[in-house]
Amino acid sequence: MSDVQSLEFNCRDLTLTRNHRRVLEGISCAFRPGELTAVIGPNGAGKSSLLGCLAGIYAADTGQLCIGEREFNRIAAAERAQLCAYLPQQEAPAWSLAAQDLVALGLLPWGRSIDRAAKARRSLLALQQVDAGHLAARPVTQLSGGELRRVQLARLLVGDAPLLIADEPGAALDIRHQLQLMQTFRQQADTGKTVILALHDLGLAARYCDRILLLHNGSLAAQGSAEEVLTPARVGEVYGIHSEFRWRDGRPEFVAGDLL
Amino acid sequence: MSTRNKTLIAVLLAALPVAMLLALSSGPVAIDLPAAIASGWRSDSSDSVILWQLRLPRAVLALLVGAALGLGGAAMQGMLRNPLAEPALLGVSSGAALAAILVLYYGAAVSGLMLPLLAITGALLAVGSVWLLAGRGASASRLVLAGVAINAFLSALMALALNYAPSMFAMQEIVFWLLGSLANRGWDQVLLALPFIVAGAIMLFLARNYLRALSLGETSAASLGFAGRRYPLLVLFGIAFAVGSSVAVAGTIGFIGLVVPHLMRPLVGQDPGRLLWVSALAGALLLLLADVLVLNTVGTQELRIGAVTAFIGAPFFFWLIVSGRREMSL
Numbered sequence: 001m002s003d004v005q006s007l008e009f010n011c012r013d014l015t016l017t018r019n020h021r022r023v024l025e026g027i028s029c030a031f032r033p034g035e036l037t038a039v040i041g042p043n044g045a046g047k048s049s050l051l052g053c054l055a056g057i058y059a060a061d062t063g064q065l066c067i068g069e070r071e072f073n074r075i076a077a078a079e080r081a082q083l084c085a086y087l088p089q090q091e092a093p094a095w096s097l098a099a100q101d102l103v104a105l106g107l108l109p110w111g112r113s114i115d116r117a118a119k120a121r122r123s124l125l126a127l128q129q130v131d132a133g134h135l136a137a138r139p140v141t142q143l144s145g146g147e148l149r150r151v152q153l154a155r156l157l158v159g160d161a162p163l164l165i166a167d168e169p170g171a172a173l174d175i176r177h178q179l180q181l182m183q184t185f186r187q188q189a190d191t192g193k194t195v196i197l198a199l200h201d202l203g204l205a206a207r208y209c210d211r212i213l214l215l216h217n218g219s220l221a222a223q224g225s226a227e228e229v230l231t232p233a234r235v236g237e238v239y240g241i242h243s244e245f246r247w248r249d250g251r252p253e254f255v256a257g258d259l260l
Numbered sequence: 261m262s263t264r265n266k267t268l269i270a271v272l273l274a275a276l277p278v279a280m281l282l283a284l285s286s287g288p289v290a291i292d293l294p295a296a297i298a299s300g301w302r303s304d305s306s307d308s309v310i311l312w313q314l315r316l317p318r319a320v321l322a323l324l325v326g327a328a329l330g331l332g333g334a335a336m337q338g339m340l341r342n343p344l345a346e347p348a349l350l351g352v353s354s355g356a357a358l359a360a361i362l363v364l365y366y367g368a369a370v371s372g373l374m375l376p377l378l379a380i381t382g383a384l385l386a387v388g389s390v391w392l393l394a395g396r397g398a399s400a401s402r403l404v405l406a407g408v409a410i411n412a413f414l415s416a417l418m419a420l421a422l423n424y425a426p427s428m429f430a431m432q433e434i435v436f437w438l439l440g441s442l443a444n445r446g447w448d449q450v451l452l453a454l455p456f457i458v459a460g461a462i463m464l465f466l467a468r469n470y471l472r473a474l475s476l477g478e479t480s481a482a483s484l485g486f487a488g489r490r491y492p493l494l495v496l497f498g499i500a501f502a503v504g505s506s507v508a509v510a511g512t513i514g515f516i517g518l519v520v521p522h523l524m525r526p527l528v529g530q531d532p533g534r535l536l537w538v539s540a541l542a543g544a545l546l547l548l549l550a551d552v553l554v555l556n557t558v559g560t561q562e563l564r565i566g567a568v569t570a571f572i573g574a575p576f577f578f579w580l581i582v583s584g585r586r587e588m589s590l
Contacts, residue, residue, distance in 0.1 A: 055483050081485030088479045094341035095475050095530040108473050109485045139530075155476075 007068045007083065007162050008032050009054065009194050014063035016049055023049040025218045027063070031196055033162070036189040038205035039198045041215035042239055047198040048089055048167050050215065054196060055086035055165045067163070081109035085161040089168045089198075091152055096139040099151045103127055106155040126154035131180060145172040153181065157188070164188060167198045182208040206230055206245070206254035214238060226252045236260055265527045272541055276323075279548045283319040284311065286555035317447045322551045323544040324450065325442070325506040326516060328457045330543020331536055332503040333517025334524075335464045338471035338532035339495045340404055343525075344580065346517045347503040350407035350496075353514070354414035355386025356507035361421050361434050376452050376508035383504025386410055387496045440511035440566025442551050449509040460502030461540065467494045468533035475532060513566045515573020516543050522580070546572075 009031040016024035023046050031037050031054075039047045052058045054065070056072065065072040067083060075083070085106065093102060103123035107114055114122070127133045132150040140148060149172045156166060164185070170178040178201070186208050189195045199205045205212055206226040214222040214229050216238045222229045227245060235243040242257030285293050291307040299305060301312040332347040339345075347353055359382025363375045394406040418438075425431035470491040473481035481487075503517070520543045521535055528534040550568045557563045 052479075056487065057479055057482050077487045078485040081483060084483075086480070086483035088477070088483075091476055091480050093475055094477070095525070095532065097475060097530050101529060101531065102475070105472060105476060105484070108469055111469070 326547025463498030
């Protein structure tokens, strides 16, 4: 495995237009190494757009994006891919590759500097990390939605990139695998990586994440710890629901209530 | 790659020289093959001339064109993430064919070399217009739509050209040319197509990791470092060079680009990168065998090889659709 680099990810005044619509407006925030950050917000708030911008999929109209000291756009695509691994919300495999071969695609940015045997070994390890080692030889088109998602997660993790960005990684997973997933990301952050997740489940966000960014209509409505962001007043304003934030056995807990 | 698949690929490789011998011993005139080989290519006995100047270039051209079509099909399917894609779909073949038809009208006025050169240009223009029509950073589906639209337009132009054909003779020539043929081709055609096919193949092999990354979709491919227009352009130009130049020397030969990658895909664990060279190999073999069939069919008119491949390909296409409907996977 490569040395874990620790990189701070900064964006300043990010603005993005997609399909003639302003989807991000003046986003400024920092993502620090060792931190697990959740990007939350209602449907259409701009979560995927922000993650896509951070991963270099969309080029921002204005604003600045820096990895460490370097401007993100100036870094060559292949090196950027080595620094930052990204899992989109939906990723339908076109061909029925074996799960292990799909995971190995996550090592493409390294080209031939990793030999074939090492690629196979690392892919298998990554699969085991997400409780999917037994799926290694299965064709991906025959997997269930949740199984496929875990294989894709292994693809995200296999390159050991210092920056991990995942869009709704747990959407298709059962509750056990969701918790396992959040634990995996927690561990990744604890090794010094910068982890950014778009999440719908505010309970998981409150429980596992160090910081929360709340997006509303393309703007940053709040950022900070779960306790600072998930106040009943703000959640009511953005999501239109009653909610409660409390501490239980020293753990933050978010409980959604009725519609407002 | 499993041992079984490796064996199958080895069998394909071993079948090439056998098919080559079959092709060299097939033809309207019986020749003494060992003697013709032994006497060398400089000998002017009639058997040697038939072997070295007629049959060998034809067989080599079959290999070359078959490889280019197999390769082009594999690249196209990989790029569009669609097992039903074929170079003809993006108008590459039609562009080349139309350019050739226009040359055939002025047949007497231009040299023989103009036909292939303009056909290559036609293929490039077709691909270029598809690219412009689809726009920057086009998704695969938009690219397919653009290809279908360009193809329809080129077919309309071709119909118009046939409609106003100056003579029955010209019309017949055009139609035969559209059917695809390897008859009466010599070393000139081989030498003309070879550099372009090789250039196209190099471009496609350089793009093999892009095609692999595309298995995950365009967004994920971009996040894996294959962002921007460079890689799609490399693939489009690679296909235009390889397929355009083969259409130029052999007319339009369909279905190789559809059938071959499809049959080979399971042998390479569905890997779109390795699929490239295996499809080139199998395409060469398939077209050579199809030409052996052509050479051994008796009749007053030579059977056109495009008709043979269509007869292999069309039922295969039906089968693909029916089995796809059953599995709901296409």
